[in-house]
Amino acid sequence: MAITVYSQKFKREIDIEQLLSLLGHNSLVDINTKIKNLSKHEKDEIYQDVLCPICLSRGGKIVLESITKQAHFRFDTHNYFCDYNNSKQDKSQKGKLVDFGTNRSGETKIIRELVAKGIEQKIISQQMISEMRKYFYETKVNYQYKMDVSIDALKWFYLLKSFKRRTLKIPDIKFNPLHAQLPEFNWNIAAEIFFINENKNLIEIANNCSLELENTQKLYDKTKKIIENTQGSRVFDVKELEIPYKNTIKLSQFIAFNLAIYTIDNGYPVYLDNSDIVLAFAALLLYISQWNIDLAILKLIEIVKSPEPIDINSGNIIGLNPFYNFEVWANISKIREVAKNSKNGFDLKAQIEAIKEQLRNEHRTNI
Template identity: 30%
Template sequence: MPLTVYSIARKMELDVEQLLTQLALETGSPAPVKGEALPQVWKSHISTDLECPSCFSTGAEMVRAGRSKTDGHVVRQAYFRFSQGSDSPGHHPFCDFSGNAPAGFIPENLVQFSTPKDGVSKAVRDLVCKGIGLGVFGQWDIRAMREWFFTQKVDSRFTVTLDPRLPAWLESFQRNRAWHYSEGLEGLTLTEEVLRVPGFNFQGAASRELTRRYRAVAQALSDRRTFVIADLGRIGKLAYDYQGQPVFDPSVLRPQYERTLALAAFICSNHDPLIRSIKTYAPLASLKNPKYLMAFAALLLFISDWDLDAAVGRFAQIATSKEQVVESLGNVMGLNPFHDFSAWAGLKALQEHPQLRAFEVPSVGVKEEMEAWIAASKKTAGL
């Protein structure tokens, strides 16, 4: 359930308390105290004016904070609910808040700029506040980018069919394969005499045998389409969690992803509040929590029609301004449209590669297969 929503009439993001304050000011009526129902006219306005920050559905209901009867402390956050009913379709099926999302849940691709958790997110929050204060972009631009991404997500999808066991097997294969495999040795017969050579490298021979058996897999992993693969463990988890489900196809956004990486790396290498948080040899990769910066970089590129020079110019305008930071301007939900991009791209590449599509994951693990070959070879040699 979202903590904030976008007001169409006000062109801004609001949480429950901010909305109640706005309605009280606009109508001249005091906000209802605890236990009092909202005026019907307020309920109608909330239902028609407020949008889900992910799928832009209307039909919102306000759920106020719950407080302890003993000490008055908040025991449940205030949030907005988009229930399915006669007057509301509820969340879109592909919405990040659909299903049983709990109150206060923030999808991994959404970024709450108003709640910085470290030096990086605070530096980015300040850039966002200054950008809004200068008029470089507004909350409506952030909302427009979220809508653009949601449209991309709905229109570009594929169904996950990758065997969830394959990534872990591939990871083990990569660790144990013979990287300098020579096809000239492929026909070599390892006789009993050869196997009894003092110092014979059974481990190396097992690696060569493994690579020979799965040469098609080794070739597939060397293919440009699959050579750069993200964390295979993450790919395996995604394949397990989303098996048989339609998911967003990230490949349609690769040009935008690469420009966002370039801009984010430029910003963290050339903005003093961020420089202290990076390692110069790998500026972006060394950030512990890059999603705030990725969201900001994507926003600058979005309002610049994905032109890198124009986006850098807007960053420079914000970074060099003496504009005072007004923290309340940062009360907005940003978007990192490239969360898990490389993992999803890797999953799709593995799933669609012609040499891997029909590959059946062996029932025996890679190391066990090698150990079995070594044991059989030693037995043959009488060792």
């Protein structure tokens, strides 16, 4: 559902109201009547003129306003990775479209007013949101790959993560064949210690994540589901967006804490910094501030201190939370890195058995 399009004729991004006005349809009637009054020739011209504001696909048709949706454009097709592409064949990561104009909850009312203020003060605009979308679209295109992470790689990754505690307890002592002469020597334990010492780098990669990912069953299950559903499909490596993501999380928390955006649960405040609309607003402020948190906060303060909006409906624009499911995709990126560095495969039992045989051979040759 594209609220705005790029008009080749007028050389700018516009919504349906603006397009109809530029085409001379300025009568004081509702939007649906204006759309219905378009001639077939005008509709054909619009179809040839307008482009998707993200992927620049052609062929936009105007869709009438309904009870649940405002008048918008629908395109025959969108390019892969476009946030408007809802095709079942496009299994890539999508941002979460967010309606800044809704006022169904406490946080949306607050953000809606801030967006309206920001637009009237010319700090933010629909054009800026469109440019941010293009930025994320181009990042996806530039850093794409075919999903090649297997479920075996997923299990291997979590197995290596579990070895982290053991690395702190085992001695970093190289195996000596004479060790086998000790009365309680255990070949299985020796092989496991050998494996851990030989794979410390892999274990560190699995556990070294600059993002604070929750090591939960929920994250594991989500990761597994996405890997299964996207096998062989084009996706993109989210590690290229790690800094924007981390800064968006920080700014979202700052906004929620300092603007009292919270709900009450069992008598205690729960801050809504993970709300899609708060994240979308934080991402927009950061994008127009070159992802600099300090600059984004200054823009936030300027918006908050500005006068009440003359027209609250100026905040009726569609924003984007570009980091929807980001933690899951960051997890997949890390699994992929570990898998590429696992030269001996993902079968721990086979590797332990091979090590045991190697150690026994060393023992035999040194008896």
